[in-house]
Amino acid sequence: MAQPNALTTPPPGSDTHVGAHTEQPAPHKGAFPPFESHTFLSQLIWLALAFGLLYYLMDKVALPRIQAILHDRANRLSSDLDEAQRMKSEADAAGAAYEKSLADAQSKARDIAQETRNALAAEAETKRKALEADLNQKLAASEATIRQRTGEAMGNVREIAGETASAIVERLTGQAPDQASLDRALDRAATAH
Template identity: 75%
Template sequence: MAQPAHPTATHEGFAATPAAEHGGGFPPFESHTFASQLIWLALAFGLLYYLMDKIALPRIQGILHDRATRLSGDLDEAQRLKAEADAAGAAYEKSLSDAQAKAQAIALETRSALAQEAETRRKALEAELNARIAASEATLRTRTAEAMGNVRGIAGETASAIVERLTGRSPDEAALAKALDSVAFPH
């Protein structure tokens, strides 16, 4: 079998580095590099701490403070607006109850005025009807008296006609008047 021309080439195309070039294992676990790694760790941590303390954290604190101030202001404004809304609601309820009371008073006043007007009309109509009834009764009494006065005359004429037909002669006026008086006709 033929050997590859380059001793570091592999069958997948990657170059393989001989182990002797690296000098051992994983560098962070090498004991002779611990001191320099710890120094660089302390320097990076210190620089990061300094940057956070002087730049990032003050900005974050400012943002948080501004946000807390804005939230507090918004809550105060919301509380003020709620108080105004409650006051407006109470004023609305009061004006609504006042309007209802006024409407009831107007309705009662109107009902009372209409009842009084109806009572006045009823009394006027009753007075007019009583006057008409009195006039009708007076007319009826007058006509009844006239009729009753005429009854005596009609009775006398009828009695005279009957006697004349039965006897063939007219009855005596004095006897006829006496007979009519005994029956008690009004004069």
């Protein structure tokens, strides 16, 4: 059987150990490195350097950018507020002008409506008077026509009454009455009514 060589590796699964060539990690002894007292000075120096570098970068690079952004934002807000105030003033002025023009238009509309009512009332009054005059004229003409026709009708009635009375007298008495006595009787009957 051959002897294992110290440089050869054992086959997998074998329990053989190579004694001198295998190193195991040594157990850690001592404090946590940041808490070791002999490294405090170097740690404080690096802390001061890191803080100084961070402070310098913040002071010269980051903070000016943030300050510029805040300044721009404040300017933009201020200009936006000024613009909003200007637009509000314009809107208020436009609203006041609109209200004034609306009030003027309503006043003019009332004036025009009143003038139209007055003109229509005057026109209606003129037409009414013209119609009344026309109706009065027609009424007078109608009354004249009625009087004329009544006169004609009364003349006809007198004539018919005379003929009827003459016929009745003639039938009763057998002789015709004279015309003069018949006219006097008809005149007395007409004046009695």
